[in-house]
Amino acid sequence: AQTVTQSQPEMSVQEAETVTLSCTYDTSESDYYLFWYKQPPSRQMILVIRQEAYKQQNATENRFSVNFQKAAKSFSLKISDSQLGDAAMYFCAYRLNNAGNMLTFGGGTRLMVKP
Amino acid sequence: EAGVTQFPSHSVIEKGQTVTLRCDPISGHDNLYWYRRVMGKEIKFLLHFVKESKQDESGMPNNRFLAERTGGTYSTLKVQPAELEDSGVYFCASSHQKGWADTQYFGPGTRLTVL
Numbered sequence: 300a301q302t303v304t305q306s307q308p309e310m311s312v313q314e315a316e317t318v319t320l321s322c323t324y325d326t327s328e329s330d331y332y333l334f335w336y337k338q339p340p341s342r343q344m345i346l347v348i349r350q351e352a353y354k355q356q357n358a359t360e361n362r363f364s365v366n367f368q369k370a371a372k373s374f375s376l377k378i379s380d381s382q383l384g385d386a387a388m389y390f391c392a393y394r395l396n397n398a399g400n401m402l403t404f405g406g407g408t409r410l411m412v413k414p
Numbered sequence: 415e416a417g418v419t420q421f422p423s424h425s426v427i428e429k430g431q432t433v434t435l436r437c438d439p440i441s442g443h444d445n446l447y448w449y450r451r452v453m454g455k456e457i458k459f460l461l462h463f464v465k466e467s468k469q470d471e472s473g474m475p476n477n478r479f480l481a482e483r484t485g486g487t488y489s490t491l492k493v494q495p496a497e498l499e500d501s502g503v504y505f506c507a508s509s510h511q512k513g514w515a516d517t518q519y520f521g522p523g524t525r526l527t528v529l
Contacts, residue, residue: 400445400462400518402447406454
């Protein structure tokens, strides 16, 4: 079965510090996309960052970057200079390129940011 | 541009009753998806519409769930009769096209409580 594991149910970080959220996944496919979604307390889930599996270069979006290790099937999210607005549930997900459009999600990590 | 909207935001019903959830995708998005998160577990895929056609309904749990997308615009998800285990948050997402550009935009979700 295809699975995504987020081993940290909760994390906390001091404002302005850096935090890394872990994600591992399990698929026998080689062509897929990886995503990190953020769901703030208001519940609207938004895309934070995405990565194509065939690209070795790690994706970066402002303060958000990923460490993609394809052989290890690891896709961690690093948030630099954490801000209060970063407090949210973070979901890691992947989508296979040749098996429909469905996203397979992990269980989520709740990130708290301390002022 | 308006985002994905869902109605109602909350619904509390008795076991055995019927509930209909509605999703309005982003205008022009042919792809519409339903997901749900039950009891704090992973977000699970339910089904995928392309316009008015069901492209993939492999995640629908049983025949008590009926999804429609008449006219290829908004979609409804009816649960009849509702059971206790149907409680959770039901998310709708939409996207413009398949492939790398297929970023799924999520609605705020409908929290369903079955008593």
